[in-house]
Amino acid sequence: MIDALVDPADPIERQRDKLLQIARVLMARVERITDDGGAAYAQFQRAAMLEDQVRERTADLERTLDLLNLSNDRLAEANRATEAARQNLANAIETVQEGFALFDADEVLVLCNSRFGLHLLDIKDHLKPGLTFDGYIELVSRSRYLALPEAETPEDWAIRRRRRHQDRHVIFNVRMIWDRWLQVSEHRTADGGTVILQTDVTDIIRLERLERGKMLDDQARVIRATLDHINQGVCIFDAEGRLVGWNQRLGALLAIPLARFRLGASFESLMERFQSEIAFDGITPEGLEAWVRAHNGRAPLNFELRRGADMILDVFAQEMPDRGFVMSFTDATAERAAIAALSRANETLEARVMARTLELEDALAHAERANASRSRFVAAASHDLLQPLSAAKLFIASIGDEAVAPQSREALAKAQNALDSVEGILGALLDISKLESGRAAVSVGPVRLDRLMTQLRDEFAPLAAAKGLRLELLPSSAVVLSDPTYLRRILQNLIGNAIRYTTTGRVLVGARPKRGMVRLEVWDTGPGIPEADQENIFKEFHRLHAPASASEGMGLGLAIVERACGLLGHPLGLNSVVGRGTCFMLQVPRAEGGALPAAHGQAATDLRQQTMVAAQDKIAFLVENDEDLRRAMGLLLEKWGMSVLDVATGEEALALIEEIGILPDFFLVDHQLGPGMTGVEFIRRMRAAHGPVPACIVTANRRPEVAALCAASDIRLIQKPIDARVLEEFLADL
Template sequence: MKDSAPVYAERLKLVLGGIAQSLPIGFLLATLLVVVFEFTSGQLVTAVSASTGEAIRVMTARIDDVWLGAWYLAVLVGRLLLVLYCRHTLRHGFDFSEMRGITRRLAAGKGYEGVIWGCLGWIVVDEASSPASTAMLLGVMAAISSNAVSLLSPIRLLFAALIVPMLLVAGGRFLVMDGLMYQAMGACCLLYVVGQYGQAGLIGRGLSESIRLRFENLDLIQRLEVEKLAAHEAKEHAEQANQAKSRFLAAASHDLRQPVHALGFFLEALSSGPAGTSQRLVVDHAKAASAASREMLDTLLDFSLIEAGVIQPQFSACLIQTTLHKLEQELAPLADAKSLIYRSRDSQAVVRTDMRLLEMILRNLISNAIRYTGRGGVLIGCRRRGQRLSIEVFDTGIGIASEQHREIFREFHQLGNPERDRRKGLGLGLAIAEGLSHSLDQPLTLSSRIGRGSVFRISVPLAPSDARISTMEWIQPSRFQGLTGRRILVIDDDETVRAAMHTLLESYGCIDRTVENLEQALAVNDWLPDAIICDYRLRDRQTGADVILALRDHYAYPVPALLMTGDTAPERLREAMSGDIALLHKPVAPDKFWRTLSKILTDG
């Protein structure tokens, strides 16, 4: 297996470090050899005569002092230069791209040392040499080879660069000498090279594997640290979110109970009081209480859809002024009620966005501005920024501290509403606005100064000049428009809901049939409905989507259908979309109901 660059770098550092520390031992070894060989040169030694068997005195071969001195100098200079180079390289470091060049230079240095050490055999050994000198030379070379196995095995090329020339040159000296024993020594040197090279390979592979495991362990430790930190942050975030939701649910329980509580009193007053103007006032109050509950539930639904990631933007070219005018007509009365000035600068810009989602963002921003502004006013304007349009909502409200700029976009977070005044919302408006801006990939930013006011900006891309402008469909509020005489089949297992639907549809001029399940619906054979309105959860584990599909099969016609449910799970939206069924979440505002009903009848 070829080593990766980091593993090879670690092996190279090990070799460089070992060589950098080898100057003293190399100097001592070379000096010792010179002293020993110089001392034994031309010395008389006792030997046994092969012919007579008697002890005789013989003189060992004389070693040339010049050659021995030259060898000593060559060893010291080569070792010194190599050590200095290794220390310099370690001190200054190296890149992965430099490792090949460093290896080549080390191989050249070790090859030089191998040749010099091998030449020692030609200088000190011949047939007349002392057997002790020959044994010492072989012992030193064996020691050098063994040391090289541990020092240079991380990079086997360097081991070969030293040992192969050393033993080949020294072994060659023995091979050319007279005598079978000397020639056998030369052959052994060659075999020793092969054995040591294989041993170095085994050690090198083991070392590489050890380094790889160390890197893997370090990488694993780092990943675990990152995951531990991420888990800790996620845990903290989850705990904060859980605490915020717990606080919200406690407060939302109060918020939702308040209008329902008031609604009960209004209905009691309506049922027991005399008819007249006061009764109309009670009805208006009851409608307001119902609208307050519905608005809070709609806000929760919007937020749950964003969190579930089921909102899919439909981009088109839109004239921004149409939306600004619509929002002014809708929200300016709220500003007037607080004696605030509402101004909206006209703009002819055409943007590429999902205008339905952008309208929700701007409605949340403007409503927030009006809600938290006590005096002064609100200004909505547009600025061109290159190929984008910055839509800006200014207010002269209380301002937002810089440390709260991120917090206010967090769900269920509200500033200045400890009493849970529901007129100040649920703390989801800005979270919804930011979530929608992420879905559109159109950034939402905030600038604010305490006591001076705030400005929210959303950056929207401009549409190409030749883009076809689409308009948002708008049905004028006429409860009888297109509904008179239309046949509506209502399926709901709740008798009260069926009665309410019958009363409402009758007021629209519709002809309706109300049933509680699929079997009763299939029994209605005397007329074909123009539309089906069905609750999602029915008895016997029937679902509204299944019932609608079964009725369409029965009629052999894709009857326009409206699914109504109190279940806000994202799966309901996906199920309705896949079946080409309109979906409304309970409680449903009457105007939204007849608008949706009119639309499916028109489209169908």
Template sequence: MRFVRHRLIWTLLFLLVSMCIVMLVAGQLALQKAMLDESASVQRQLTLYAQTLSQRIDRYRTLPEVLALDEQLKTALGHRLSAVEVDQLNRKLEQANGASRASTLTLLDLHGKALAASNWRGNQSNVGEDYSFRPYVQQALAMGSGRFYGIGMTTGQPGYFLSQAIRDDQGAILGLVAIKIELQELEREWRQSPDIVMATDDHGVVFLTSNEAWRYRLLRPLAAHEVSEMEATRQFADENLQPMQYKLDNEAADGGRLVRFSEPPLAAPVLWQSLNLPDTQWQLHLLHNTQNASTHSRWAALAAGGLWLAVALLVLYIRQRQRLAALRQRSRQELETVLHQHAQELRTAQDGIVQAAKQADTGLSRSLQHLPQGVVVIDAQLHLVAWNSRYVELFRYPPELMRVGQPIETLIRHNARRGLLGKTDVEEAIERRLEHLRSGKAHLHESAKDDGTVLEIRGTPLPDGGFVTSYADITSYKNAARELRTLADTLEKRVEERTRDLAQAKREAERANRYKTRFVAAAVHDLLQPLNAARMFSSLLRSHLHDESSRHVADSIDGALAAQDGILNSLLDISRMESGQLAVHRRDFALGPLLQVMQHNFGIIAESRGLELTAIDSRYTIHSDEALLRRILQNLLSNAIRYTPQGRVLIGCRRQGDSLRIEVHDQGPGIPKGLQREIFEEFRRLNEGHDQDRGAGLGLAIVDRLGKLLGHEIGLRSELGKGSVFWVVVPLGHEAVPAPEAADPPAQADPAREDSMQGATAWYIDDDAPSCQATSALLQRWGCQVQHAGGPQAALDLAAAGNAPQMLLLDVRMGEFYGPDLYPQLCQRWGQEPLVILVTAEHNIALRRQAAEKGWGFLLKPVRPAALRALISQMLLRREKD
């Protein structure tokens, strides 16, 4: 016993030690592999960041070279400038700077004095300042061009300076022109990454970074001449340059370094990769968190340990099975010996029983009387040995036949005379039964008698010859089985009939649902046509009204039409969701830009109602359908603003494990607990809210349906008198998504755009006459010449070579005509392709995508006149530039 215990302890100790060794080796290998993979990934990211930085600088590189060839600037540097000439130069540089969207353009003379600048209007103007100490000035005057990064002495803002010398016709330098490029937008893009990105100059000073704690940090101590040079050029003004403090843990073959930072402090070691930027003495650095590599290492170690433990246990299990198999083999042999002895004893006892039966006077065995079956025993010579009364009762044998030693053939012939053997040849049937008994083969079969009785006949041969046959009456069992079979057939038929009925009902319901969906879509489409015309006429009406009260009435009409537009679009969205036509396109995307869009779009609405809207920025990546999630957040924000009389509205998010909960907080009246479920139903709304803007009660219904469609949990928490919190739970994404390019600033009122529509020719093709009339009048008021406003067939008849318009406004569904197919036919007759804007009531993503791919405009009915005017002006200006 002690030996077994010691062997078990040593086995467990070996398993644990070997498992730890395997886990250690696997963890180290996995860590090295993960670090190499992450190092390669970081190097690729660095290359992309370097390309972005170079492209941003190259975008402005040619501007100073072009301005250096300008005759007006050359002339200005040749004599003393008057105030009028300085003003003209300032405006020229301002215009050039506005076209390139650079920070500042400056014209300097041979002494480094700024004669004119694009920022002449501001309080921090460069005009009149002396920049002769700046390296970019000295380089341009000495070598013809220069470059320098530093903090501006006038504005206090850092930037990258590019300069170009201005020469006269003989090649002599007259002065220079310099451009300052601000790179803060690039840093904002870097902040979208969870890693730390930074750029250093030739002195090892961090001047660009995604984290403010790292700005103006030193990679190495500065030499005395470097300190003197930076003080002379005032490169970093009065900034205090602090050194970094770090410890190198490991260095990879590809240049990556595993580093621990104590200043600025980082909680975990990071992977540090660097890249030299071409054409500069700058370096780009990326500090990548190695937590994922460590996690992979731990999981690999656990997996290897588990695999090793499983293999070891399997080996132990196989060996244990082998030992048990050997033990069972020995036990089987011993058991076979015991069974052989017992069989011999049973055979001896059976011989005694048969002998006792032969010696009985009647053969009626008491040991067989208790059996419910009829039993008969015959010997090897096919003579009766024993039977029971049930056997005699089943076959109604006469008493004179039942005696010991009676041949079984006599009983079989007796049954044949009574017709129990069937209508076949009697002798053949008797011989077949006797031959079967002589063969000593077991048998089992059923036999039906004329009175309906069904017998189960089971025959078993005896070891030393003879046969034991039992006859069991299974008539009731057969009847029950027959009834059950009939009942099963009946139930199966009923199930088939019910299934057919249900299938028919399902098909009818689906057909009714399709009819309903098509009806709703068609009804909304038809309702949007006159609504579109009404919006156009409403816009025209304002131009004919001059008193404030009349304009207020026109504004009320326009607001009512806009509300009706929202209700119809909501009904159409619900119809598309019910019919399954609303496609879902899930992907990983950054949440931050979406929240910024919400802040921008609803901030103006909130401000107009005296509310403050706050959007908390987020760096998380989520997995959802961006368009449908935007619709959910728009409805929640719209409700929050509508039901908040004063105070603030906030939208932000908080993490919950592998999910993110986006919340919208308001300071409204709150929602009673009994109504918190009902408000998600269609046309259910509270009585609170602004008098003119209580909604139709469809916003939260759409939110609830979109949440179910996307698999996102929708919930709320509310307290009367304190406000409500609505939320949607979305899963986190699994990969970093590049930050989108910064959107262009919103277009300002541009006289050039206003003028672009003057005298422009346009066609409007629609099968709705009021829409044609209203749109035509509106286009004419904007200065367009409308050559055709009518149906598609009339447009085909009118189209000919030489009368093509500049702009074509085209409906999509016009009876038997389809707008995108009609356009090529018109272009063939015109011999050219004018600009086209699709104006439709169809919320079709595929159609919108097709229009974007072909460069067409796309507007949904009812069209807002301001949106139509802006789109036409934008497309006409783009055509002029091309």
């Protein structure tokens, strides 16, 4: 009711006057109305309360008006600050040299500067606040100032652009018409908005392009100079098989003017042009064209070209990273000629070596027969002479002292000593003949040195004492591996020589352990042996510092020692100082030292004996087109105890095996048998028909392709000229 009487929009003074007027009217009315119940007083009381409420409401209204005025002042100040900040931001982004645009988190354009979209004049007027990001992309994709990549539509460009927009930070270049370029970078703001910067990088890209062009030109000049400098012909083709580069050497090797080479010419057209002038070896023209047409994973290719009757070119082709390929041509004429000449010389040398080998084998056989005859003669003569000598000694011993005059007893004693000396010489000759003929039987086993030393001391102590010498044999508990008879004979000869040639002093015999071996040493204090004579003393009938008397020996002791040590495999050594004495030493393996070393004679013939055992009763099949070499190999194999079948070609070999119906134990096959088939082909056919028969290729061809072919077919390869030891190893493996 009061609100209807008092208008809040009136000034405060007006509202107060109205309230006072209302109060006076109410008071007058109260005074006029009187009743017995005190209603007038109650009316007055209510009016007073109403006045108090009006007063409080008026105060609240005044405070509210004050707060409203303050808020309006602050809002006006904030609006002025916001407008100033907006103007400052607009001025700031306007001074930026790049195009600038800000999209909010809802992908709506908030503001941009005048440089944003400057290069897209046909959409610049549409770039205003409120434009969505998709709308912006759609406008750019259809701008006539945008240079789309080849075969790309505006829709494809827009899809690719939106995909890039998914990244948080994006930088890429956009090509415009008239060869202009913009670099566009996008960055996310903290509230999810997007800031786009557009930078004109036309000058930078053109400068880089110019520098790259200069660098490529420099590289092209360097490559051209390099290609023209090398001694190989080179041609380069791109991924489409078009000629993109070559050097001058190529024309010289192919005898083709460089004017006939045309940039961009296809490989097929060049093949058609040059095929009539060259011949292929190792590949067919169709195979080469198929290699060129293959675009993925082309393996390097190596083959030969022949131009005319004389020139041979080694060609190597390889794929490049860009799927193009490069071919190099090397003049191999001189190399092939040298190989052919070397092969001919090798074959001639093989024939000469084989002829000389046969001659030497014949001479060796004659020498062996003569040596065997001499050894048999010596053995027979020694055996026959020992019997009458023994009888003569018995006759002399049967003569009693009483039947002989005193003056004759000395003559009988000297005759007895002479017969003993002759018997010793004949025994030594018999030992020499056995050792030289290889008929000496050895029985290697454990030998106790303490027992051997005791026997030798008992044997030589009286002889040393008779000459006034001191004989010392140092005790040893070692057990060695040797033949006890020959080891004792070796030490007997060494100790006997030491006593014979020593006039004063002593003879010392000892055993020195040394790394699984025992070194037996015989020392003396004799005159010593000059270095010039140290090799000669081991020769038969050679004596030093002693008269040539049978009673003093004939110089066979050291010869027997050397041959016996060689037979047993005991290394023999000598150390001597003239005027001070001599030491002979030999090394013998300890019994606990492991396997027995092979005797010298056995070690020298182990491989040959294995070969003989393996070759016994074997059938060998030779396939060799060289008649002299075939005959020489046949003689060698027959000498080793084999039966030999030999033919000149693979066809003859197949026919012979079919005819006789017998499969040989192994094949020795030349690789180059003629135009019919190669050695490897022959062996493959034999294995296909008869299973994995042992076979070996014998060839003078040292090209790696032949070795790889044999390895792939699991065929043994022996190079010419043939080494008999290699052939022995092959036969021993059988």
